[in-house]
Amino acid sequence: MSENIQNTPPPTEKSTEVDLGDLFRMIGRAMNRFFAFLRNTFLFILDLIIKALIIVRVHIIKFVIVGILSVAIGWFLDSRQPIVYGSNMTVQTNFGSARQLYSNIKYYNGLVQQGDTMKLKDLFGINDEQAGNLRGIFIEPKVSEIDMLKAYDKFMKETDSINVYDKMDFEKFKKSVDPLTFGTHEIGVASGKKNVFKLLQEKLISINVENEYIQKQKAIKLKNLIAEEEALKKRLSTIDTLRGVYNEAIKSEARKTSQAQTQIQMSSSTVKTSELELFSLDEKISARLLQIAEQKEFQQKTINVLSDFSDGAKIKNFYESNLFRIPILTLSILLVFILLRELNKYLNTYAENKRLNA
Known part of the structure; x- marks a missing residue:
C-alpha cells in the first residue's frame, strides 16, 4: 500500500493552466461577439437613419405641403368647435356614501350623453339652455401618495399573516386597494356655458345620496x-x-x-x-x-364640500386637438405611402436582377 502511494507521480499544474487558458479564450471570444453585435446594431440603426433622411430630402416638398395643409385644416376644424368650460369641486364623503355618490354621478353623466335635457332640468332646477349645454359630469378619487402610504401602513399593522407581508408590497397594494374607501373625491363638470357650475353644486351632493343604509x-x-x-x-x-x-x-x-x-x-x-x-x-x-x-x-x-366650483375655465388639450392629430395622421400616411413605393421599386429591381442573372 505504501509503495503505491510513493510511486504515484505528483500532480502537475499543466492541466490547470490549460483549463484557465481555455476559459480566458472563451471569455475573449464572447466579448468579441458582444462588441461585434453592438457595432452591427449601431451601424444598422445609423443606416436606417441615413436612408430615412435621404427619403425626407427627396420628398421634402411633399412633406412641407402636406404639413401646411394639415395644420390649416386642423386649425379650421378646431375654430369651428364650440368652446367647452370645465370646473371641479372637492368633496368629503361620510358614512360610506362614496359608492352611492359615484352611482349618482354615473347616472347623471349618462343623461348628459343621451341628451335628456328634460330630466336634467328637473333634477338640477336649471333651464333648457343650461341643461342642453352640459357636456359631461365626472368623479374620481382624490388620493395623494401620502394618503396611500398611510393606508398601506395601517393595512400592514392590522394584518398578522406572514404570507401577506411577503406578497403585498406597496405597489401591489396601490393597484388592489379600492379608491372608494378614501374619503376625498373630485367632481368635475364640463359645459358650454359658464353660468351653470354654481347651480349644480348643492344638487350634485344632495339628490338621492342618503339611502337607507347611509341613514x-x-x-x-x-x-x-x-x-x-x-x-x-x-x-x-x-x-x-x-x-x-x-x-x-x-x-x-x-x-x-x-x-x-x-x-x-x-x-x-x-x-x-x-x-x-x-x-x-x-x-x-x-x-x-x-x-x-x-x-x-x-x-x-353626509357629504361636505371642501372646495367649491369655480366660474369655469376653457378646457384645452393640445394633444387631443385637430391641430395636433391631423398633421400627425396625414404625415404618417404620406410617409407610409412613400415607404411602400420605395419598397415596390426595390422589389422590382431585385426581380429584374434575378431575371438577368438567371
Whole structure:
C-alpha cells in the first residue's frame, strides 16, 4: 500500500493552466461577439437613419405641403368647435356614501350623453339652455401618495399573516386597494356655458345620496357620539367633585396641631399627587370632548364640500386637438405611402436582377 502511494507521480499544474487558458479564450471570444453585435446594431440603426433622411430630402416638398395643409385644416376644424368650460369641486364623503355618490354621478353623466335635457332640468332646477349645454359630469378619487402610504401602513399593522407581508408590497397594494374607501373625491363638470357650475353644486351632493343604509349609519354614529359626550361630561363632573373633596382634605389637615406635622405633610403630598392625576385626566377628557364636537359638526352632512366650483375655465388639450392629430395622421400616411413605393421599386429591381442573372 505504501509503495503505491510513493510511486504515484505528483500532480502537475499543466492541466490547470490549460483549463484557465481555455476559459480566458472563451471569455475573449464572447466579448468579441458582444462588441461585434453592438457595432452591427449601431451601424444598422445609423443606416436606417441615413436612408430615412435621404427619403425626407427627396420628398421634402411633399412633406412641407402636406404639413401646411394639415395644420390649416386642423386649425379650421378646431375654430369651428364650440368652446367647452370645465370646473371641479372637492368633496368629503361620510358614512360610506362614496359608492352611492359615484352611482349618482354615473347616472347623471349618462343623461348628459343621451341628451335628456328634460330630466336634467328637473333634477338640477336649471333651464333648457343650461341643461342642453352640459357636456359631461365626472368623479374620481382624490388620493395623494401620502394618503396611500398611510393606508398601506395601517393595512400592514392590522394584518398578522406572514404570507401577506411577503406578497403585498406597496405597489401591489396601490393597484388592489379600492379608491372608494378614501374619503376625498373630485367632481368635475364640463359645459358650454359658464353660468351653470354654481347651480349644480348643492344638487350634485344632495339628490338621492342618503339611502337607507347611509341613514342608519349616520343615526348610529351621531347617537354614539352623543352618548360618549354625555358620559364624558359626567366624568368631568365627578372629577370636579373629587377635586373639591381633596381641597377640603388639605384644609382640614392644615388645621390639625403641630404634633402631627409629619403625617400632615405625607397626607398633603398624597392629596397633591391625586389632584395632579385628576388634572391630567381632566385635560384628556376635555380634548376628547372637543374632538366629539368637531365630529358632530362635520358629520351633520353626509357629504361636505371642501372646495367649491369655480366660474369655469376653457378646457384645452393640445394633444387631443385637430391641430395636433391631423398633421400627425396625414404625415404618417404620406410617409407610409412613400415607404411602400420605395419598397415596390426595390422589389422590382431585385426581380429584374434575378431575371438577368438567371
